[in-house]
Amino acid sequence: MTYIAKPRLRHPTLATNKVGYTRRDYEGKISTLCAGCGHDSISAAIIEACWELDIEPHHVAKLSGIGCSSKTPDYFLGASHGFNTVHGRMPSVLTGANLANRDLLYLGVSGDGDSASIGLGQFAHAMRRGVNMAYIVENNGVYGLTKGQFSATADQGSKSKKGVINSDSPVDLVAMALQLGATYVGRGFSGNKAQLVPLIKGAITHGGAAFIDVISPCVAFNNHPGSTKSYDYVREHNEAVSRIDFISSRDEITVNMGPGEVMDVRQHDGTLLRLRSLHPGYDPGDRYAAMAYMQEHQQMGEVVTGLLYVDPLATDLHTALNTSDRPLNALGAAELCPGARALERLNTSLR
Numbered sequence: 315m316t317y318i319a320k321p322r323l324r325h326p327t328l329a330t331n332k333v334g335y336t337r338r339d340y341e342g343k344i345s346t347l348c349a350g351c352g353h354d355s356i357s358a359a360i361i362e363a364c365w366e367l368d369i370e371p372h373h374v375a376k377l378s379g380i381g382c383s384s385k386t387p388d389y390f391l392g393a394s395h396g397f398n399t400v401h402g403r404m405p406s407v408l409t410g411a412n413l414a415n416r417d418l419l420y421l422g423v424s425g426d427g428d429s430a431s432i433g434l435g436q437f438a439h440a441m442r443r444g445v446n447m448a449y450i451v452e453n454n455g456v457y458g459l460t461k462g463q464f465s466a467t468a469d470q471g472s473k474s475k476k477g478v479i480n481s482d483s484p485v486d487l488v489a490m491a492l493q494l495g496a497t498y499v500g501r502g503f504s505g506n507k508a509q510l511v512p513l514i515k516g517a518i519t520h521g522g523a524a525f526i527d528v529i530s531p532c533v534a535f536n537n538h539p540g541s542t543k544s545y546d547y548v549r550e551h552n553e554a555v556s557r558i559d560f561i562s563s564r565d566e567i568t569v570n571m572g573p574g575e576v577m578d579v580r581q582h583d584g585t586l587l588r589l590r591s592l593h594p595g596y597d598p599g600d601r602y603a604a605m606a607y608m609q610e611h612q613q614m615g616e617v618v619t620g621l622l623y624v625d626p627l628a629t630d631l632h633t634a635l636n637t638s639d640r641p642l643n644a645l646g647a648a649e650l651c652p653g654a655r656a657l658e659r660l661n662t663s664l665r
Contacts, residue, residue: 406439468543499525
């Protein structure tokens with residue numbers, strides 16, 4: 315049952331990060347999802363990312379909607395702030411929370427039904443407004459809680475477990491995020507932790523609207539021949555645009571690599587990072603090239619994964635609205651109600 319907590323005991327030899335936490339401290343309750351569900355792998359990747367970033371759990375606000383995916387925040391960061399909204403409404407609730415308290419790190423977790431159907435308009439406005447958040451969609455192409463109907467992200471021509479062929483065109487949330495102005499866009503696969511953890515770390519620390527679409531096979535209803543969201547299909551058709559890692563801000567480490575070259579780079583902690591220069595023509599800083607590249611490989615039946623686009627100079631909704639540096643929920647009555655003269659000046663400026 316979801317309410318069963320994991321034992322609080324931990325082995326004294328478990329490694330701790332810089333803020334004194336072990337990986338166990340970033341876990342939540344026992345998962346009630348099906349054994350082998352890709353969503354549990356995403357939860358594990360989030361736990362690993364937060365542990366490696368030395369994030370204090372009480373500085374995180376995790377929000378979700380409805381669906382198998384939206385249950386998963388109960389399985390990680392058990393000591394964080396959390397809010398489970400109604401179906402499709404996570405982005406607007408997160409936006410309000412972010413405006414009230416900009417000091418928290420916001421993690422929005424949703425699914426393909428929650429974001430691509432009833433919550434599509436909510437998703438669109440969160441991306442175009444540049445809400446500072448890491449928005450993760452756990453995408454399995456089906457409604458797992460209601461026995462496997464096609465979701466809006468199911469590919470045209472894919473087959474359901476009962477043998478029905480999907481005739482509808484799919485909603486591509488990655489393409490929408492790129493078109494709507496998200497400043498960090500990636501796609502991952504729940505079965506590729508080495509790629510997914512750095513993607514999540516980059517999204518959390520981005521400072522703008524960050525979106526990651528994670529293909530997460532549903533072992534109960536969408537992991538069969540004919541499905542384009544199954545483990546076998548994604549593994550066979552995965553086209554990784556980059557091999558990525560995440561390095562926190564320190565003195566710059568520079569390398570000089572040619573196309574296709576492999577190089578070991580010494581990191582700040584003494585470890586070696588092996589880099590491989592792939593796809594020399596791909597530019598993650600070109601939004602429109604990213605859209606074209608993704609569509610091109612989609613026509614070839616390939617699932618493009620990796621960091622597709624990033625704007626290193628991204629701003630967020632607080633910048634656009636010129637809000638106070640102090641969180642709005644920390645302002646007093648004198649600051650929130652400055653009096654009739656201030657109100658008159660404001661009204662005059664709007665006339």
